Amino acid sequence: QKEVEQDPGPLSVPEGAIVSLNCTYSNSAFQYFMWYRQYSRKGPELLMYTYSSGNKEDGRFTAQVDKSSKYISLFIRDSQPSDSATYLCAMRASGSARQLTFGSGTQLTVLP
Amino acid sequence: DAGVTQSPTHLIKTRGQQVTLRCSPKSGHDTVSWYQQALGQGPQFIFQYYEEEERQRGNFPDRFSGHQFPNYSSELNVNALLLGDSALYLCASSYLGTSGDNEQFFGPGTRLTVL
Numbered sequence: 001q002k003e004v005e006q007d008p009g010p011l012s013v014p015e016g017a018i019v020s021l022n023c024t025y026s027n028s029a030f031q032y033f034m035w036y037r038q039y040s041r042k043g044p045e046l047l048m049y050t051y052s053s054g055n056k057e058d059g060r061f062t063a064q065v066d067k068s069s070k071y072i073s074l075f076i077r078d079s080q081p082s083d084s085a086t087y088l089c090a091m092r093a094s095g096s097a098r099q100l101t102f103g104s105g106t107q108l109t110v111l112p
Numbered sequence: 113d114a115g116v117t118q119s120p121t122h123l124i125k126t127r128g129q130q131v132t133l134r135c136s137p138k139s140g141h142d143t144v145s146w147y148q149q150a151l152g153q154g155p156q157f158i159f160q161y162y163e164e165e166e167r168q169r170g171n172f173p174d175r176f177s178g179h180q181f182p183n184y185s186s187e188l189n190v191n192a193l194l195l196g197d198s199a200l201y202l203c204a205s206s207y208l209g210t211s212g213d214n215e216q217f218f219g220p221g222t223r224l225t226v227l
Contacts, residue, residue, distance in 0.1 A: 006154070036218075043116070043202055043218035044155065088154050098168050099145070100204075100216060102154030 003027045006089055006103025015112050019076040023089035023103045026070065030091040030101070033065050035074045038086045038105065047087075048074070079110045114139065116205050116219035124225045125193050133188040133222045137205030143167075144186040145216060146178060147202040155202055161186055162208060190224075198226045 036044035147155035161180035
């Protein structure tokens, strides 16, 4: 079983829709949670990170963490065709462990 | 301000050869991490360098080695290449400050093909 599970999709939505992307994890040591966006043949781009349960909002993006359920989500409001990309969740334990553990990514297409 | 840069962009090698990939971190960053991303998968952590030392290593064999220079740039070396080493190799830089390694910024990657 992978430490981080992410629905690979693909996910296709019409422009303007609300998108929900999710990851579950099994390692209780994970304390920091990130979302990256990766366009085709490019490196991942950091969208948001959070370390506490609850919601964090940044423009059209909202990251949600539920540590009790080991479940994180990214919501995209008013989705745009330019949001079409692969979305990767990543997480890290606290302390000296520095590596990021990624999900396998969800491929999103926003149709105009 | 240049972000993380990597060279070369693409590389084709044959089995058994050796390869060196290079990374320059974002200005102000002192820590470099390397990741391997196979097609359709998330990045897998290889190792991290800080103060010119390997600080942590993922589950990769000793064929994978690295180096960090005094200017914080880094190299990833892979010996005795296997077909399974074909992947996108990503470098990420960060600053070991208050955010620790939560804000790791990635370069565009080097796509390695092993024939």
